[in-house]
Amino acid sequence: MKRLPLCLVCLLCLGSGQVVRAEPVVVIGSFSSLENATALKNIAASQQRSDPVREVRVVQTQRDGQLLHRVVLLSLGPDETEALQQTAQRNGYADAWLTDVEADVGSTAVLDYLGVDPFPAAERARQQQRDADPQKVAPVTQGSPKPLLPLYRNGEEAAQRGERSWLPSGWQPKGETSLTFRLKGFASTADLPLTDFNRSDLGSRREDGTLDLRTMLQHDVGNWSFELAHTALVQYGKGLSLGQLSGEQIVVSDDLRLMNLTEDVNDGSRHRTLHRLDRLNAQWRSDRWAVTVGRQAVSWGSGIVFQPLDPFNPFAPTAVDRDYKAGDDLVLVERLFDNGHDAQLLHVFRRNAQDSVSSEVASTAAKWHGYAGLVEFELIAAQHYDTEFFGVSGRIPVGPAVLRSDIAMRRGISQSQQNEDWGVLGIINIDVAFPWRNRTVYAFAEYFHNDFGLTELPNPLMSVPVDLQAGLSRGEFFNLMRDYLAVGGSFEWHPLLTQQLTVITNLHDSSSLLQMQFAYDVGQNQNMQLGWIGSTGGLGDEFAPISVVALPTGQSITQGGGDRIYLRWAGYF
Numbered sequence: 001m002k003r004l005p006l007c008l009v010c011l012l013c014l015g016s017g018q019v020v021r022a023e024p025v026v027v028i029g030s031f032s033s034l035e036n037a038t039a040l041k042n043i044a045a046s047q048q049r050s051d052p053v054r055e056v057r058v059v060q061t062q063r064d065g066q067l068l069h070r071v072v073l074l075s076l077g078p079d080e081t082e083a084l085q086q087t088a089q090r091n092g093y094a095d096a097w098l099t100d101v102e103a104d105v106g107s108t109a110v111l112d113y114l115g116v117d118p119f120p121a122a123e124r125a126r127q128q129q130r131d132a133d134p135q136k137v138a139p140v141t142q143g144s145p146k147p148l149l150p151l152y153r154n155g156e157e158a159a160q161r162g163e164r165s166w167l168p169s170g171w172q173p174k175g176e177t178s179l180t181f182r183l184k185g186f187a188s189t190a191d192l193p194l195t196d197f198n199r200s201d202l203g204s205r206r207e208d209g210t211l212d213l214r215t216m217l218q219h220d221v222g223n224w225s226f227e228l229a230h231t232a233l234v235q236y237g238k239g240l241s242l243g244q245l246s247g248e249q250i251v252v253s254d255d256l257r258l259m260n261l262t263e264d265v266n267d268g269s270r271h272r273t274l275h276r277l278d279r280l281n282a283q284w285r286s287d288r289w290a291v292t293v294g295r296q297a298v299s300w301g302s303g304i305v306f307q308p309l310d311p312f313n314p315f316a317p318t319a320v321d322r323d324y325k326a327g328d329d330l331v332l333v334e335r336l337f338d339n340g341h342d343a344q345l346l347h348v349f350r351r352n353a354q355d356s357v358s359s360e361v362a363s364t365a366a367k368w369h370g371y372a373g374l375v376e377f378e379l380i381a382a383q384h385y386d387t388e389f390f391g392v393s394g395r396i397p398v399g400p401a402v403l404r405s406d407i408a409m410r411r412g413i414s415q416s417q418q419n420e421d422w423g424v425l426g427i428i429n430i431d432v433a434f435p436w437r438n439r440t441v442y443a444f445a446e447y448f449h450n451d452f453g454l455t456e457l458p459n460p461l462m463s464v465p466v467d468l469q470a471g472l473s474r475g476e477f478f479n480l481m482r483d484y485l486a487v488g489g490s491f492e493w494h495p496l497l498t499q500q501l502t503v504i505t506n507l508h509d510s511s512s513l514l515q516m517q518f519a520y521d522v523g524q525n526q527n528m529q530l531g532w533i534g535s536t537g538g539l540g541d542e543f544a545p546i547s548v549v550a551l552p553t554g555q556s557i558t559q560g561g562g563d564r565i566y567l568r569w570a571g572y573f
Helices: 008-013 034-046 078-090 108-113 121-132 155-161 238-242 466-473
Strands: 022-031 053-063 066-075 097-102 176-191 205-221 224-237 262-267 271-285 289-296 328-336 342-348 363-372 375-384 387-398 401-411 422-436 439-450 483-494 497-506 512-523 526-536 546-550 556-559 564-572
Touching: 022 034, 022 078, 034 053, 034 066, 066 078, 078 097, 205 238, 224 238
Parallel strands: none
Antiparallel strands: 022 066, 022 097, 053 066, 176 205, 176 564, 205 224, 224 271, 262 271, 271 289, 289 328, 328 342, 342 363, 363 375, 375 387, 387 401, 401 422, 422 439, 439 483, 483 497, 497 512, 512 526, 526 564, 546 556
């Protein structure tokens, strides 16, 4: 899905009143559409943890009388621009090229210099006030990474790439078409503790793997755009009998969706072959409006590890494959206002257990996104399944870092009982990226609270509260207890090699989940990841083996725990 540039007007206004100067940058895309430029900017911004990028910006220029929006990368220093270009080319932007832009692109002086003024009168007045007082200018804040989606191309992109058409000579279809393929392989192996519940069936180790080919087709014509993404997937391994694969994002079932777009080709106890459509939508857009209908992905909130404001198929904290988020069947309406604020209204259609489309399992939600001084905020109200859902999110710069907080208030989320109790879920996090010895360092910390979680695990673990069980079964919760602390970061050992480490600690029993990963760019548009997931804690702690059955001998049958090692490769074509 292509999303409106819902905060682009404000982002363009962020600048300083300093002296304008030329600065070399790396151009990774050029578009006639603000929407497409913003989409690429969001993708590139999510990759800053591994790239030596100081900032990602959208700048304007004119070509043959047409206003174009270029997405540019600013390096950590003038001498590192060429190295940044090479890194960008290795990371999927094969035709990244160098040029000079004005350093303070958000100021009115630069906009006047370029001969372009995209702001309405009211916004221009606000921009002049900002230029008069550099202290009031907020730097661009980065939210959580967005799903990677192929982008529409315009004439400038195609001309720069020197593309040759595969169509018959003299015939061209209307609009622009993008076709992208991703081939991914994933393999993992894990230890099973001696007391594990599944050891009698799976043995001492479990090996899992997947191989999938994703085909992404997008067509843009006039005010309309169309998106289709097809996945052919082969899964194998012992984890299938448990309904999960180590470290992988689980394939979301279509059984309760409006459209069943998944077909099993071959299904066994240790293997599964299927193909599915997880994007199928059409969008109409104008300068201020966009309406999208069909299967698409929506991501809300600012969580790094936990996502309390995103009930729409959030990633599990330990998911390795985060390239594409599972989509929902919905209608999404987006509106951009002259002051840079924006609004979204969506409705998710679902089927109940009786295979009927029902409002009791649907979601209707609205979000307002705006700015108040240095603070970027979001307000959310929703009817999610049969319960109420309210949320607020805020982001503010703190020196070189960004401080974020998401708070959600939810009525009891179980549909099996009438629960009128309200619960609070929330996160507060901070992250920062900085150069060190010509290498990029990234660090974060995040606290998560869930009122619906437990403060103490029963021993043995026979059942969990119905509200918690409902969240777990719908894929909105992934942990059993109430309070967690996640810390981590990444270090760039080499432009091609990055190491990442994340530690998630249960603050009630002090058990921890550890995940370490090395990512290596093996070639253009190709990346390989080698990782390890382990845990600490005593018997009965959440991240250590959990007791599920107590034997008369006093021993326990457990579940969970053990170390996992995985290898992942992905290539884009």
